[in-house]
Amino acid sequence: MSEQLGTLEELPQDYRDAMSKAGVAPLWPMMRNVLPHDAPNPVTRPGHWAFKDLRPLLIRAGELTPVEKAERRVLVLSDPGRGTGAMQATSSIYTGMQLLLPGETAPAHRHTPSAARIIVEGKGGYTVVEGEKLPMEEGDLVLTPGGEWHDHGHDGDEPVIWLDALDLPLFVYLEGSYAEEAELQAQRNRPDSSQVEYLAAGLAPSRKKNAIKKRYPMMRFPWSRTEAALRQLAKYGDDAIAEVDFVNPETGDYVLPTMGFTAMMFASGQSETPPLRSSSAVYHVVKGSGETTIDCTKITWGPKDTFSAHVFSKITHKANEEAFLVRVHDKPLQEKLGYYEERQR
Numbered sequence: 001m002s003e004q005l006g007t008l009e010e011l012p013q014d015y016r017d018a019m020s021k022a023g024v025a026p027l028w029p030m031m032r033n034v035l036p037h038d039a040p041n042p043v044t045r046p047g048h049w050a051f052k053d054l055r056p057l058l059i060r061a062g063e064l065t066p067v068e069k070a071e072r073r074v075l076v077l078s079d080p081g082r083g084t085g086a087m088q089a090t091s092s093i094y095t096g097m098q099l100l101l102p103g104e105t106a107p108a109h110r111h112t113p114s115a116a117r118i119i120v121e122g123k124g125g126y127t128v129v130e131g132e133k134l135p136m137e138e139g140d141l142v143l144t145p146g147g148e149w150h151d152h153g154h155d156g157d158e159p160v161i162w163l164d165a166l167d168l169p170l171f172v173y174l175e176g177s178y179a180e181e182a183e184l185q186a187q188r189n190r191p192d193s194s195q196v197e198y199l200a201a202g203l204a205p206s207r208k209k210n211a212i213k214k215r216y217p218m219m220r221f222p223w224s225r226t227e228a229a230l231r232q233l234a235k236y237g238d239d240a241i242a243e244v245d246f247v248n249p250e251t252g253d254y255v256l257p258t259m260g261f262t263a264m265m266f267a268s269g270q271s272e273t274p275p276l277r278s279s280s281a282v283y284h285v286v287k288g289s290g291e292t293t294i295d296c297t298k299i300t301w302g303p304k305d306t307f308s309a310h311v312f313s314k315i316t317h318k319a320n321e322e323a324f325l326v327r328v329h330d331k332p333l334q335e336k337l338g339y340y341e342e343r344q345r
């Protein structure tokens with residue numbers, strides 16, 4: 001195995017000029033950049049977006065820019081490794097904090113990337129996906145999968161803020177990202193499927209022969225149930241933190257093709273040192289406060305904060321009080337590509 005590969009500068013100028021003219025380049029000076037030994041060399045750096053900083057900026061965006069001019073009033077959480085303005089928090093995950101004011105709507109649209117939102121603040125907001133009205137309450141996970149028509153509305157009287165998570169960077173990379181718009185959808189006059197078809201774990205509507213299976217049968221995961229499940233697990237679990245994955249109730253698969261969502265509960269003072277994972281992650285704090293060390297970066301987080309971790313980072317979490325987090329990660333994508341990996345520390 002060669003340790004030191006030849007550089008471009010070692011090659012004669014006339015040869016370099018001839019290569020440029022022919023539209024080719026030598027691989028060997030660049031090979032370690034794209035195929036480093038043993039582990040990837042990520043560009044992504046740990047990010048921390050404190051809600052106390054973001055909230056006033058969002059509220060001001062509401063004053064400065066009417067929603068018709070913004071279409072989506074969002075502040076993008078940019079990966080520090082790529083710099084402010086980067087349309088991603090990690091290599092594959094985009095996150096943005098969105099504001100919807102009372103009475104505002106977002107036009108019906110659909111796009112190739114999949115999206116999910118975690119509701120951060122406010123009452124009365126809702127998303128309509130393919131005619132199903134999904135109320136948005138704090139901590140809820142609401143899905144708008146790729147290709148599904150969706151729009152947002154707000155019946156309440158206070159600002160509603162949510163965190164959007166999309167696999168947008170992946171679709172931009174694939175040159176496959178685009179959206180279509182349409183009129184607001186007619187809403188079916190019934191509660192969403194989390195309140196009707198999938199009210200309890202382990203129960204699903206009786207399967208009829210030849211029935212067409214919905215790819216996304218449940219698109220809202222109410223926080224009240226997630227928290228109750230975590231508390232029960234914590235009560236009867238071992239010393240590990242309580243964690244639940246959000247899954248498709250018909251198949252047990254991840255809820256979206258490339259992004260996974262895991263809710264975590266820490267007891268006051270509890271810590272966790274997960275294995276090194278090949279996946280990247282964005283953590284959103286639903287409640288509580290604590291500290292997380294990501295490689296050499298220490299992040300002190302509070303309620304409604306968001307922070308990110310790059311692939312194969314050394315992570316240690318410690319909660320100062322009882323805390324609930326939702327981890328958005330790209331493990332489903334990496335499993336589909338056949339390379340998801342965990343390494344013990």
Ligand SMILES: [Fe+2]
Nearest residue numbers: 109115144150
């Ligand atoms: Fe959307």
